[in-house]
Amino acid sequence: MLLQAVHHIAIICTDYHRSKTFYTDVLGLQVIREVYRAERDSWKLDLALGEQYIIELFSFPDPPARVSRPEASGLRHLAFAVADITAAVQQLQDKGVETEPIRLDPHTQQRFTFFSDPDGLPLELYEVRD
Known part of the structure; x- marks a missing residue:
């Protein structure tokens, strides 16, 4: 396995428009593409930092909450x-x-x-x- 770089990070949000505003207007990431996937009632927003593709922002209906305390296992x-x-x-x-x-x-x-x-x-x- 010859890894070259981190390709992207996927984030599932609970409020697509609020998170889109945060990542673009507050953090300044640039939109590469935005797609609505009707069959999944889901948005997918590809974001870049400078010239680097970095985040996929997803929305899904009623996603379950995930523990996000810094010392919880996982990311x-x-x-x-x-x-x-x-x-x-x-x-x-x-x-x-x-x-x-x-x-x-x-x-x-x-x-x-x-x-x-x-x-x-x-x-x-x-x-x-x-």
């Missing part, structure tokens, strides 16, 4: 790299998104923080400096 969180975490946090807060206090990773000495998408999915901003 812990989705992290986005930023050059200036202070500015990124301010941009989120200006759009009404609550963030945790910025912390310092004791192993890498990089700064990071967490926030949530509209369904409570934990998201992280991780400062990556040259």
Whole structure:
């Protein structure tokens, strides 16, 4: 098996239009394509970050809730790299998104923080400096 890269991350949301607004207007991801699948009563939104295809956002009627506490088994969180975490946090807060206090990773000495998408999915901003 010769893995090349992560291709995409699939997210199922409970309110398609609210989540679409969050990922595009708040986080700034670009829409690649949007498809309504009538046979499944489901939307599928492909999103990119810059030139990279990154997220498939799905909606389904009445999806079951999933545990999303950081220490639950399974996917812990989705992290986005930023050059200036202070500015990124301010941009989120200006759009009404609550963030945790910025912390310092004791192993890498990089700064990071967490926030949530509209369904409570934990998201992280991780400062990556040259």
